[in-house]
Amino acid sequence: MASTHVTTLTLDLDRIRENLAVVRNHLKDEGGVTPGIMAVIKGFGYGTDDTALAKVYAEEGVDYFAVAYVEEGIQLRDAGVEGRILVLNPDPRTFDKLGEFKLEPSMISLGHLKEFLSWVNRNRIAGDNLAPIHINVNTGMHRLGFGSGEVDELAAILKTIPGLRLGTVYTHLASTENSENDDKTHKQLEEFSSVCRLFRDLLSGEEGLQNFKSHSLNSSGVVRFPQHGMDFVRVGLSLLGSELSRSGLALRPAVFFRTVVTQVQTVPAGQGVGYGYAEPSDSDREIAWLPVGYADGYPRSLSNGCGRVWINGNEAPVVGRVCMDLTAVDVTGLGVSVGDEVELFGDNIAIEQVSDAAGTIPYELIARVHQRVIRRVV
DSSP: OOOOOSOEEEEOHHHHHHHHHHHHHHHOOTTOOOOEEEEEOHHHHHTSOHHHHHHHHHHTTOSEEEESSHHHHHHHHHTTOOSOEEESSOOGGGTHHHHHTTOEEEEOSHHHHHHHHHHHHHTTOOGGGSOOEEEEEOSSSOSSSBOGGGHHHHHHHHTTSTTOOEEEEEEOOSOTTOGGGHHHHHHHHHHHHHHHHHHHHHTTTOTTTTTOEEEOOOHHHHHHOGGGOOSEEEESTGGGTOOTTOOOOOOOOOEEEEEEOOEEEEEOTTOOBTGGGBSOOSSOEEEEEESOOTTTTOOGGGTTTTOEEEETTEEEEEESOOOSSOEEEEOTTSOOOTTOEEEEESSSSOHHHHHHHHTSOHHHHHHTOOTTSEEEEO
16 A cells, blocks of 8 residues: 655755765865765664665765664665675674675674684685675773774684685774763774774784774764774764764755644633643644654654744744644644644754754654655655
8 A cells, every 4th residue: 555644754865965075075184085985874774765875875986885784784785785785783693694695794792703703614605705894893882892902812813714804993982972071082092093003913914804994983973083084984874964063064954854734723722732631821822733743753752842843934832742643733823724844853943953852862863763654765
């Protein structure tokens, strides 16, 4: 059955291209050298359209795609996406799919690497048939990755796999968006540089291993620490037109969450709206009901005036409780009619404004938009 939900999430590919150009220009050093781009499209493009993103990024010459899990990489291959795909957290049970779909796995611990080695030996996979692997180094985030004290053992294990190629060594920085943590960020960067130097020494003379590339910066890191771009940067949210550091790059929104007015009611003075008779007013009000709610990914935490939407050139506050499928906004005096378009976030209501009001971050706000919301690509 064709989808008829009037609430939409639109991805603007021209804006994506513009934002990619902005990021590349920001990364250029005085010599005009720009780190390579690793476009992060995990979570199915943060809940937008990973295939559409991958195809436009490929046209723009990005160096890598990064996904979280093997099944995300398989979806891209099934859609005809070519190019190098890094899988950030491949479960050992999915190793068999790596070769079949030409996916490059990240190793996240000694145990993980040993399982990979066992898989290679069990299947008698020759080095020439192995995609390059990548090494995640924990420099202080304490999530995934090898510790600096494990580098010797890590290098020794890698040398036992004939023909193995090492693509990149990388780390995750925990708080690039927050200037209060800049000392910790610099310590992470220093430790990572030290690990890379040691690793190169330990792998000296090992063809296919010693010439690995490195990367550490995410979207906010690119904005605030471009001088540490290394060989690649990992960017996702910034290409969608947002990043957390509020540093003022000329990024433009590329994702738009919209709906339409489904009903307008006059609510008398003293009467509440929706569940709980919420937010009664001293005066009559015009209340517009929107066919979007927390089942669509519009946060319930935007209830009772916390949220704002854009209608007919004006901001209108959310009234009462965001319901599963409906949200009420006060449109008194705005001349709003049934069928009028409403922007939930986009050019006029910034996604950062909405995420701040909801007590979350732009990443989650986009990713939580439910599949019943119509995806559009323009």
